[in-house]
Amino acid sequence: MAVDDRLPAHLEVSGLIRAVDAAGGFATVISKGERTAGTIMVVCCDRATQARAYERMPQLDGSRKWVLSRKQEAENPREFTEWCNRRGEQDEDLWIVELDIVNAERFIDVKPFTS
Template identity: 75%
Template sequence: MDDRIPAHLEVTGLIRAVEGAGGFGMVLSKGERTAGTVMVICCNRATPARAYERMPQLDGTRKWVLSKEQDPENPHDFSEWYQRRGAQDDDLWVVELDIANAERFIDVALHNG
């Protein structure tokens, strides 16, 4: 039995949590409603955007992993990358969370310093 939360509910919950904390969340690309995968783009004007995807681990869990970080010298490369990813995978949801330390909403610890 797969006890994953349906993708559309996870996405809705992420956006509501971010907006409840004073940020902004937006669906950039809709994937498969129930079993779709979710990519979260964490952004804030103070830092480059970062894309996280949940990846299967050897122990059977699924952990958020940094897939790509925006290069400040070439910011368009990042948006072209996630748009290509969405075009290649119809199941993929792409969600942008615009708030400081957005990683806290997907339970990723930031290591600053």
């Protein structure tokens, strides 16, 4: 898919939320970004694992792949939340979406997280 052919951010976020809800989980927008061309950060969490933040990063072939940007550490869980808040402040176009469901990575086509 070419950059110009990307799905508008608000539609992609809406689709993620509906898919997680349909699977019995909970999803919410933590921070709204630019409606059409905003970037998306997905925070995956559930009771059994630490939170993980994924962002799409440009690849050499021109594609954009979900990459693990940050993982919550058990020793200092607040640091992860502070980092997410700073990311939102740094990029006004950024959408931050939390997916609270087991194996949340499946909704962004990433291999399941293992500790």
